[in-house]
Amino acid sequence: MRVSVGDVELYVHEKGEGRPVVALHGGPGLDGSVWFPALDPIAERGYRILAPDHRANGRSDAGDPAGWTVPQMADDVESLIGALGLERPVVFGWSFGSFVAQSHMVRHGSAAAYVLMGTVAEPGALALVGEQLERFEPEPLRRQVTDSWEREATVATPEQCRQLWHDQIPFQVADPTGPLVEQLIAEDEIVFRPEVLRHFAAGGEYGMEDLREPLRRVEVPTLVLAGRHDRTTAATSAHELAQLLPNCEEVVFERSAHMIPAEEPEAFVSAVLSFLERV
Template sequence: MDRLLANGTVNAAQSGEGPPLFLFHSLLSDRASFDAIVPELEGSFRTIVPELPGFGRSRAVGGGLIVVADRMAEAVKEAAGRAPAIVLGNGYGGFVALQMAIRHPEIASKLVLADCGAAFSEPGREAFRNMAMVSRQKGLEAITDVAMRRLFAPEFQERHPELMRDRREAFLRTDPDVFRSACDALASLDLRPELAAVKVPALVLVGEHDEATPPPMSHELAAGLPRAELKVIPGCAHVPQLQSPRQFLGALKGFLL
């Protein structure tokens, strides 16, 4: 069931009963990237999967990651009411969740930060600047192969042609201006000085072969958060919940409940 949150600006799917659990999708994907794990989670949680601002039917915002995080804070507060909320973010969604937790300390009781970090290396920043530039000059089609490589290893892509066709189509539905704005934000982001402000328990997950947000970023993130646990998911890349749902769910056990 879809519902509109934050004064009708954020579209979200909701299912299941229990404590609220929010799933924030990545930049190169959409909320369907959680479809394989929602059926399991909705047995224990009221699972809320929003489309981040500018994606799908959620209204875009201007002003960078801070404004995106504030909009999502509105959505989380409205959907969760007074109940403690768990927020899980993958990739860009992880950066949004982290920024939200820094700016709104009361917003989440627990955080799961999957394949993200607090800041990119200079080569990582340059990759975002290049994607923004090429997409501006030639359109999203020109960087689709690069985007898919950041999500999945070539061997995985070869073995799952139907999934890759679906993921390419999902990426090409992204609003180009929203994509470029997010690339610009991530290219300059540095949340490391603010990590100590995040007092809630955090589970930091990363795919062993993640090229978009390499494992050293997750190691640095976990080291900077006061109450963090780090788990590396073997054989996976940037979206482990799609690549290996069983492994991803296994990594969450013991932390969510």
């Protein structure tokens, strides 16, 4: 499905029927396919999953590069909700998508609830990635994952994007040498967009804003999901975010890093459904 949000059309991955859940993917440069099959059990329980590719990501239109910003993408979410006439939507952001969701909370706050996964409280927390890379184990994989982060600012083709992502996956899971690494590589169906990854990676903070003060005034029910071993978005910073939000629940997954839906799928589905049924 393609939906106009003004100057561009967004491609929207859709599954299920019922109350809408707008699922915002990470990256940038990835697409909404990363949500599946993780959200299939949610769709089967009476929820309509709508996973848009952010502008300039996946199969969505690029538009003017001046609009490749987190606030504009948050406005796109609001336009999508309006265009589809969604009632009592839940906005669910993962990683970069959680930065867009935070911006939507502050700029619009129109969702009935929010879920933020693999998130941080402020842009400075992303600098911790460098420290994690320096001590990443096993050591033979350290150069591979470090190079993958360094290539983000210069990646030129979708094929290079795919290789970069595959090289980075060991860093994103709790067990860098476990079978999940090869599983995630084998299941990859992402339409990569190198130009938008370069755009955001060059700034170092992926366009994230420091919204801590305005977020303190957002009373919409929110769920923060964090992986205890997350090397990209530290659980300590996610906890800071959960503490400052006035109406927030927090779930920490003790055996996960950044890929919670794949690392602890049953616990992930249980936590999300429990929250959705109460908001």
